[in-house]
Amino acid sequence: MTKRTFNVWRGDGGAGALAAYEVEVNEGEVVLDVLHRLQATQAPDLAVRWNCKAGKCGSCSMEINGRPRLACMARMSTFAPDEAVTVTPMRTFPVIRDLVCDVSYNYQKAREIPSFTPPPDAKPGDFRMRQADVQRMQEFRKCIECFLCQNVCHVIRDHEENKESFSGPRFLMRVAELEMHPEDTADRRAIAQDEFGLGYCNITKCCTEVCPENIKITDNALIPLKERVADRKYDPLVWLGSRIGLRKGADTPLPPNTRTTTATPEQ
Amino acid sequence: MSETTRHNYDVVVIGAGGAGLRAAIEARQQGRKTAIISKSLFGKAHTVMAEGGAAAALGNVNSSDSWQVHFRDTIRGGKFMNDPRMAELHAKEAPERILELEHWGALFDRTRDGRISQRNFGGHEYPRLAHVGDRTGLELIRTLQQRVVQLQQADAAELGHPEAMLRVFAETTVTELLTDASGRIAGAFGYVRETGEFVVFEAPAVVLATGGIGKSFKVTSNSWEYTGDGHALALRAGATLINMEFVQFHPTGMVWPPSVKGILVTESVRGDGGVLRNSEGERFMFGYVPDVFRNQYAETEEEADGWYADPANHRRPPELLPRDEVARAINNEVKEGRGSPHGGVFLDVSTRMPAEEIMRRLPSMHHQFKELADVDITAGPMEVGPTCHYVMGGVEVDADTGAARVPGLFAAGEVAGGMHGSNRLGGNSLSDLLVFGRRCGIGAARYLDGLAGERPAPAAADVERLAEEVAAPLRRDTGENPYQLHQELQQTMNDLVGIIRRGPEMEQALESLEKLRERVASVRAEGGTAYNPGWHLALDLRNMLAVSEAIARAALTREESRGGHTRDDFPAMSPQWRRTVLAARLAGDRVELERRPLDAMRPDLLALFDREELSKYLTEEELPPAEGADTASKEEK
Ligand SMILES: Cc1cc2nc3c(=O)[nH]c(=O)nc-3n(C[C@H](O)[C@H](O)[C@H](O)COP(=O)(O)OP(=O)(O)OC[C@H]3O[C@@H](n4cnc5c(N)ncnc54)[C@H](O)[C@@H]3O)c2cc1C
Numbered sequence: 024m025t026k027r028t029f030n031v032w033r034g035d036g037g038a039g040a041l042a043a044y045e046v047e048v049n050e051g052e053v054v055l056d057v058l059h060r061l062q063a064t065q066a067p068d069l070a071v072r073w074n075c076k077a078g079k080c081g082s083c084s085m086e087i088n089g090r091p092r093l094a095c096m097a098r099m100s101t102f103a104p105d106e107a108v109t110v111t112p113m114r115t116f117p118v119i120r121d122l123v124c125d126v127s128y129n130y131q132k133a134r135e136i137p138s139f140t141p142p143p144d145a146k147p148g149d150f151r152m153r154q155a156d157v158q159r160m161q162e163f164r165k166c167i168e169c170f171l172c173q174n175v176c177h178v179i180r181d182h183e184e185n186k187e188s189f190s191g192p193r194f195l196m197r198v199a200e201l202e203m204h205p206e207d208t209a210d211r212r213a214i215a216q217d218e219f220g221l222g223y224c225n226i227t228k229c230c231t232e233v234c235p236e237n238i239k240i241t242d243n244a245l246i247p248l249k250e251r252v253a254d255r256k257y258d259p260l261v262w263l264g265s266r267i268g269l270r271k272g273a274d275t276p277l278p279p280n281t282r283t284t285t286a287t288p289e290q
Numbered sequence: 291m292s293e294t295t296r297h298n299y300d301v302v303v304i305g306a307g308g309a310g311l312r313a314a315i316e317a318r319q320q321g322r323k324t325a326i327i328s329k330s331l332f333g334k335a336h337t338v339m340a341e342g343g344a345a346a347a348l349g350n351v352n353s354s355d356s357w358q359v360h361f362r363d364t365i366r367g368g369k370f371m372n373d374p375r376m377a378e379l380h381a382k383e384a385p386e387r388i389l390e391l392e393h394w395g396a397l398f399d400r401t402r403d404g405r406i407s408q409r410n411f412g413g414h415e416y417p418r419l420a421h422v423g424d425r426t427g428l429e430l431i432r433t434l435q436q437r438v439v440q441l442q443q444a445d446a447a448e449l450g451h452p453e454a455m456l457r458v459f460a461e462t463t464v465t466e467l468l469t470d471a472s473g474r475i476a477g478a479f480g481y482v483r484e485t486g487e488f489v490v491f492e493a494p495a496v497v498l499a500t501g502g503i504g505k506s507f508k509v510t511s512n513s514w515e516y517t518g519d520g521h522a523l524a525l526r527a528g529a530t531l532i533n534m535e536f537v538q539f540h541p542t543g544m545v546w547p548p549s550v551k552g553i554l555v556t557e558s559v560r561g562d563g564g565v566l567r568n569s570e571g572e573r574f575m576f577g578y579v580p581d582v583f584r585n586q587y588a589e590t591e592e593e594a595d596g597w598y599a600d601p602a603n604h605r606r607p608p609e610l611l612p613r614d615e616v617a618r619a620i621n622n623e624v625k626e627g628r629g630s631p632h633g634g635v636f637l638d639v640s641t642r643m644p645a646e647e648i649m650r651r652l653p654s655m656h657h658q659f660k661e662l663a664d665v666d667i668t669a670g671p672m673e674v675g676p677t678c679h680y681v682m683g684g685v686e687v688d689a690d691t692g693a694a695r696v697p698g699l700f701a702a703g704e705v706a707g708g709m710h711g712s713n714r715l716g717g718n719s720l721s722d723l724l725v726f727g728r729r730c731g732i733g734a735a736r737y738l739d740g741l742a743g744e745r746p747a748p749a750a751a752d753v754e755r756l757a758e759e760v761a762a763p764l765r766r767d768t769g770e771n772p773y774q775l776h777q778e779l780q781q782t783m784n785d786l787v788g789i790i791r792r793g794p795e796m797e798q799a800l801e802s803l804e805k806l807r808e809r810v811a812s813v814r815a816e817g818g819t820a821y822n823p824g825w826h827l828a829l830d831l832r833n834m835l836a837v838s839e840a841i842a843r844a845a846l847t848r849e850e851s852r853g854g855h856t857r858d859d860f861p862a863m864s865p866q867w868r869r870t871v872l873a874a875r876l877a878g879d880r881v882e883l884e885r886r887p888l889d890a891m892r893p894d895l896l897a898l899f900d901r902e903e904l905s906k907y908l909t910e911e912e913l914p915p916a917e918g919a920d921t922a923s924k925e926e927k
């Protein structure tokens with residue numbers, strides 16, 4: 024057992040500041056354990072979002088000594104013995120309270136992506152896909168939606184104005200995943216560029232660096248998606264499709280009414 | 291704080307795990323305006339943690355598999371305490387539900403011929419678990435989440451708004467169900483975690499899909515969400531809980547370091563070849579094969595090891611016995627001084643397969659041990675011990691519709707009881723969520739048809755009283771710290787109603803719970819209403835107490851040992867007790883038990899077992915007629 028200094032950002036939407044705590048730390052603990060001890064002993068109302076405490080749900084994202092990380096996977100033994108630990112909420116999203124952010128931007132972006140579209144005559148059980156065909160997409164589906172990549176991407180990190188037209192690495196990766204699905208029949212290449220802002224990404228790989236699932240977001244999803252988008256311009260099928268109104272090869276549009284910000288309809 | 295928002299829905303689903311999402315999808319597909327309420331963010335529910343897979347007799351890896359074999363395994367695992375109709379529906383419908391997920395975009399691991407691959411798991415005769423590495427729950431949640439989005443997109447196109455028919459209320463906690471004067475469901479009351487604002491959902495049908503109760507125990511694989519809310523909500527609304535004495539302790543939780551004690555080590559480790567050893571290096575499970583399973587499990591290491599490659603000609607390794615057996619064996623090894631340094635036993639894959647194969651088959655286990663315990667599982671053994679994992683007990687429901695005994699109330703998933711009997715097989719939960727989630731969605735829709743537009747109205751006074759109750763801990767100037775009370779509750783349950791139970795200890799537990807109840811009634815939460823975890827915990831405590839009392843009382847009453855209920859003072863299984871289901875209900879604020887007969891198995895289902903096996907579980911009078919008379923009874927059906 025040792026004592027540590029924890030500087031924790033406390034406050035809500037408008038205002039807040041770092042509060043310093045001296046807190047006990049035991050062998051094998053992670054930052055989230057220490058935050059829980061703070062709740063139990065000194066700060067009962069300290070707001071922290073968490074769930075699995077095993078790196079599986081992506082709830083406990085925050086910035087620890089300036090680095091975007093999962094608090095439940097940040098071991099105390101990785102800090103120098105006398106290093107103070109500073110914990111702040113993710114910077115790219117509005118703060119609700121203390122370490123908890125409003126991440127609704129991400130759910131909004133998810134809803135704009137045309138869903139998986141199997142062939143119209145396919146029935147459950149029809150698919151035959153080899154492991155090699157699904158492996159690439161499975162890498163992307165490891166995503167636990169911690170939104171750390173979204174948080175770190177410079178396109179929106181300090182640029183609120185880009186949020187409308189940029190879906191962020193997590194959701195561009197989702198587009199890539201669907202585009203690679205052997206049984207998918209939609210074509211999201213045009214909207215990837217025009218609506219989801221693929222062009223903003225200048226492959227800095229910051230997203231890849233923070234991904235707790237070690238997904239190669241940039242190399243395996245974003246760059247291949249960029250290539251597909253580039254190919255599309257010269258794809259004779261698309262050209263023909265758009266001339267004669269063929270379904271195959273036609274660009275799938277943004278799903279209607281998913282980008283509206285009107286109040287919910289009931290009552 | 292006095293703000294209360296009101297919403298109107300046809301169906302309110304409480305819970306956004308596998309069961310809740312599947313129920314909501316179905317209710318929406320049935321044309322009902324549906325709300326999904328969840329304590330955590332959308333896509334983070336506990337189901338996300340499931341690792342090993344979802345059991346379904348697809349027969350893709352071994353074509354001998356069938357729903358009958360799955361049914362038989364499920365009944366054996368549950369020690370014949372399962373609701374036979376639920377087990378039947380589950381075994382029959384699981385394959386369809388898995389294929390439907392694939393059709394919605396799930397990407398399971400594949401067989402060589404391009405179909406869904408299946409893996410071995412404890413208690414399953416054939417490779418049966420559809421899986422994605424060791425993150426199957428994540429795939430399930432994400433697929434259902436994306437299906438919800440797809441339905442919302444369709445509604446947006448057709449009706450102008452994505453939330454016109456299906457809306458998710460994330461980070462919202464339901465604290466009470468609302469009923470009308472005649473006791474029918476009229477809606478639900480709760481608060482928004484982010485703001486503390488109160489919400490009333492008016493709805494004639496409510497589906498409970500709130501998951502489990504593990505947070506009442508100190509060592510658990512469960513997250514903070516598992517405070518038994520749905521169990522307690524059902525009790526307070528007048529419904530009954532059955533089988534609450536049956537709590538599954540998973541044999542392999544992490545034991546070191548202390549901060550991760552209880553976190554799950556998936557059973558796939560054993561399914562894929564991992565073995566258990568004690569401090570003397572002995573594969574001790576060979577010494578723990580109980581009589582009822584003697585014929586199905588190997589007696590030598592050689593035979594056991596042969597099974598992985600050639601299951602037709604070898605019996606299964608005893609490491610793959612049902613969970614209750616393995617958990618008790620580990621408990622005993624530790625008690626007798628053959629444990630590992632930190633009070634567990636050793637689970638080893640490092641000497642069983644090459645490092646690359648471990649990395650491919652068990653990536654998240656490798657990650658978990660590396661990150662949290664500094665152990666490289668490709669180089670050495672893990673230390674593991676039992677951890678509270680799953681509650682077999684839950685809301686008493688009708689198998690076909692998921693309807694509870696309160697009109698308008700439905701339950702699916704871990705919060706529902708009966709399906710798994712006294713012990714759940716690994717992989718049977720994820721399939722259970724899909725099968726009965728869907729059935730609840732349909733059940734709720736049919737119930738609404740029956741109401742023909744009538745909407746039971748909640749009493750206004752109820753809503754005011756509930757708001758008062760919920761705000762009370764924040765208004766107190768004195769009172770104990772909720773974190774402290776929670777710790778004491780967990781310690782009590784762990785020590786006195788844990789894996790091995792004794793009459794006097796459980797009586798002591800009930801006394802302690804009684805004292806805790808008074809203290810919880812005057813618990814104090816500091817701070818304000820916005821995202822205040824201390825306040826949230828203060829409110830959850832009441833639910834944990836109710837559930838703990840139900841568990842302790844049922845466990846004290848059942849004087850036998852079976853599955854997830856082991857009595858030191860009644861070590862044998864009793865055929866008489868097998869016929870008795872204990873149902874808990876609330877009388878005033880105390881839990882009372884009623885005894886119910888367990889439904890008998892239909893003759894055609896009974897015929898799946900041989901008489902010798904049945905005679906180990908059933909009373910003489912329940913047994914089918916001896917050989918010879920057998921064919922006649924089969925023809926009747
Ligand atoms: C580590 C681990 C691994 C597992 N692995 C497997 C496996 O491989 N195979 C298998 O079959 N099973 C497995 N299980 C079991 C299985 O995951 C669970 O039983 C199952 O996911 C429960 O699902 P559910 O839909 O019933 O509830 P959950 O997924 O737990 O969802 C409960 C939902 O209810 C909400 N909720 C709860 N209370 C309230 C309230 N008061 N108000 C509003 N919302 C509320 C929660 O926020 C949550 O959204 C595992 C369990 C654990 C812990």
Ligand code: SF4
Nearest residue numbers: 176224226227228230
């Ligand atoms: S690689 Fe692209 S998406 Fe990723 S952080 Fe850089 S700019 Fe953002």
Ligand code: SF4
Nearest residue numbers: 166167169170172234
């Ligand atoms: S891609 Fe990685 S960093 Fe981004 S949300 Fe998913 S898990 Fe998190």
Ligand code: FES
Nearest residue numbers: 074075076081095
């Ligand atoms: S709590 Fe689930 S990822 Fe940290």
